[in-house]
Amino acid sequence: MAKDVISKSTERDHPPLLVNEPSHLGKRRCRRTVQLLVLATFLGFWLRIIPFKWPSLSLRQGTVLPVDHVPDIGLPESLMRTWAQYAPYIPVAKYVPPPPMCTISQVHVLQRHGTRWPTSNAAAKCKSAVDKLKRVKDYEEDYLVFLKNFTWDLGENDLLPLGARQSFDAGVAAFDRYAHIVSNDNLPFVRAASSTRVVDSATNWTAGFNVASHNTIKASVDLILPESGNLTLDDNMCPNAGDGDAESERWLAIYAPPITRRLNLAAPGANLSNKDTYNLMSLCAFHSQATMTPSPFCGLFTPEEFRGFEYFGDVDKFYDNGHGGNLGRVRGVGYVNELLARLTGKPVRDNTQTNRTLDASPETFPLDRTLYADFSHDNTMVSIYSALGLFRQYLLPGQKLNPGDPSSLRTWILSNMVPFGGRMVVERLKCTRAAALPAAFIRILVNDAVQPLKFCGGVRGLCELHAFVESQWYSRHDGGGDFERCFD
Numbered sequence: 007m008a009k010d011v012i013s014k015s016t017e018r019d020h021p022p023l024l025v026n027e028p029s030h031l032g033k034r035r036c037r038r039t040v041q042l043l044v045l046a047t048f049l050g051f052w053l054r055i056i057p058f059k060w061p062s063l064s065l066r067q068g069t070v071l072p073v074d075h076v077p078d079i080g081l082p083e084s085l086m087r088t089w090a091q092y093a094p095y096i097p098v099a100k101y102v103p104p105p106p107m108c109t110i111s112q113v114h115v116l117q118r119h120g121t122r123w124p125t126s127n128a129a130a131k132c133k134s135a136v137d138k139l140k141r142v143k144d145y146e147e148d149y150l151v152f153l154k155n156f157t158w159d160l161g162e163n164d165l166l167p168l169g170a171r172q173s174f175d176a177g178v179a180a181f182d183r184y185a186h187i188v189s190n191d192n193l194p195f196v197r198a199a200s201s202t203r204v205v206d207s208a209t210n211w212t213a214g215f216n217v218a219s220h221n222t223i224k225a226s227v228d229l230i231l232p233e234s235g236n237l238t239l240d241d242n243m244c245p246n247a248g249d250g251d252a253e254s255e256r257w258l259a260i261y262a263p264p265i266t267r268r269l270n271l272a273a274p275g276a277n278l279s280n281k282d283t284y285n286l287m288s289l290c291a292f293h294s295q296a297t298m299t300p301s302p303f304c305g306l307f308t309p310e311e312f313r314g315f316e317y318f319g320d321v322d323k324f325y326d327n328g329h330g331g332n333l334g335r336v337r338g339v340g341y342v343n344e345l346l347a348r349l350t351g352k353p354v355r356d357n358t359q360t361n362r363t364l365d366a367s368p369e370t371f372p373l374d375r376t377l378y379a380d381f382s383h384d385n386t387m388v389s390i391y392s393a394l395g396l397f398r399q400y401l402l403p404g405q406k407l408n409p410g411d412p413s414s415l416r417t418w419i420l421s422n423m424v425p426f427g428g429r430m431v432v433e434r435l436k437c438t439r440a441a442a443l444p445a446a447f448i449r450i451l452v453n454d455a456v457q458p459l460k461f462c463g464g465v466r467g468l469c470e471l472h473a474f475v476e477s478q479w480y481s482r483h484d485g486g487g488d489f490e491r492c493f494d
């Protein structure tokens with residue numbers, strides 16, 4: 007029925023056109039091209055001034071990725087990517103192993119829980135918008151008629167089967183890539199924040215990891231960190247942190263009113279607000295991923311309208327946990343300090359969110375492992391990316407997203423950063439350069455896209471480990487006073 011609604015509605019003068027539109031693809035391609043050009047210019051610059059030469063075109067082809075990349079929901083990938091933080095996991099690039107003169111010596115995975123139901127809070131808002139539409143007796147447009155029969159049967163908070171599957175697949179992919187650095191004497195060390203969906207994602211990940219090893223490896227979740235206490239895998243330890251509401255509402259007031267007007271004409275008396283419109287759009291994402299078919303709610307909107315929805319999420323998190331936030335990145339400092347400890351094999355030095363008791367004990371914070379996996383939430387991961395210096399918006403005025411005007415030059419795109427099941431992987435490498443001793447390097451992949459690491463002088467995404475550690479001044483200084491500002 008859902009597919010029906012969508013195709014029928016394409017004949018009318020309103021929304022649905024759930025196909026890859028050439029103009030949309032064109033814009034994306036244009037954006038990619040600009041990004042590549044900038045990257046190329048940047049790399050060209052560094053390649054000229056660095057004191058040694060990397061062998062040309064040394065990248066090997068990506069190894070196996072045994073699982074489907076794009077979940078089969080019956081909707082175009084381009085549409086699912088406009089769901090911002092509610093997008094399913096879709097890799098941003100094809101995984102490319104490090105150059106041949108490098109070997110991977112240690113890996114750190116930080117992963118968001120997989121696709122879930124809406125949170126209780128969001129579900130209540132979605133249901134209220136649906137109820138407004140359901141109270142209307144006669145719809146003016148066919149694309150609303152399904153509501154007559156629609157009964158609210160959505161869950162709340164918990165992981166969906168798609169989220170469990172994608173977490174499992176991530177464990178499989180991690181084993182396929184990194185099997186050579188683990189053994190039963192050197193198991194992955196796995197931690198999860200205590201929300202059920204996060205713990206379920208972690209256990210599904212370990213299940214996938216073990217199955218991929220034909221159960222020769224028996225990884226399990228080592229530590230569940232209560233979200234009520236000190237922890238680095240949640241962002242709730244900074245009471246004074248602001249939010250992105252002012253900025254995202256500014257954008258809502260621009261993109262949503264024409265949609266709200268159209269829906270209120272189609273459903274006379276519904277009296278939907280712009281926020282209702284936002285919530286109904288989010289239902290397209292949740293409902294489709296729950297049923298694994300295109301939700302009829304998707305048929306209420308055009309792909310262009312979903313691009314407005316996407317930017318709402320981008321702006322909201324940029325000005326909350328991101329670079330634009332008052333006390334955004336400080337909420338990522340604790341994790342970065344743990345990462346630095348693991349990368350350098352030295353005890354954690356942190357006076358922010360870490361649990362000092364746990365981090366001081368080799369039982370609960372070992373430093374001798376080669377693979378670490380931590381499971382968390384989107385907001386926390388955005389803070390961590392920002393604390394690290396990833397996704398700085400060098401090409402935008404003031405390095406800020408303009409809440410009134412989406413720029414095609416922005417790389418701050420949540421579906422590329424923290425979709426459900428989104429992940430950051432830090433690889434520590436041992437690289438041999440011509441006429442030099444082997445040295446430790448790192449590279450960082452976000453959803454398989456190698457990050458340029460401009461902040462530590464990255465060359466083809468590689469930084470020397472000591473330069474990376476140097477670059478993390480903000481975290482090594484507990485946020486340079488920002489953590490105190492969380493409280494006073």
Ligand SMILES: *[C@@H]1O[C@H](CO)[C@@H](O)[C@H](O)[C@H]1NC(C)=O
Pocket residue numbers: 151152154155
């Ligand atoms: C509503 O549900 C009934 C029973 O399942 C079905 O016969 C009917 O066609 C549905 N109506 C619409 C508009 O989908």
Ligand SMILES: *[C@@H]1O[C@H](CO)[C@@H](O)[C@H](O)[C@H]1NC(C)=O
Pocket residue numbers: 165166167170206207209210213
């Ligand atoms: C995977 O997650 C689901 C929740 O969606 C949970 O019920 C199940 O126990 C998990 N499976 C494993 C192997 O942990």
Ligand SMILES: *[C@@H]1O[C@H](CO)[C@@H](O)[C@H](O)[C@H]1NC(C)=O
Pocket residue numbers: 234235236237361362363364
């Ligand atoms: C730190 O961890 C210990 C051990 O799990 C726990 O008992 C304690 O409550 C935690 N402290 C805080 C402040 O979270």
Ligand SMILES: *[C@@H]1O[C@H](CO)[C@@H](O)[C@H](O)[C@H]1NC(C)=O
Pocket residue numbers: 277278279
């Ligand atoms: C429509 O909703 C707004 C709040 O969004 C409310 O202030 C107004 O009274 C409602 N109008 C009607 C006719 O129900």
Ligand SMILES: *[C@@H]1O[C@H](CO)[C@@H](O)[C@H](O)[C@H]1NC(C)=O
Pocket residue numbers: 236357358359360361362363
């Ligand atoms: C929890 O964090 C606070 C703030 O940094 C700190 O004062 C306290 O000592 C920490 N407690 C533990 C057990 O680490």
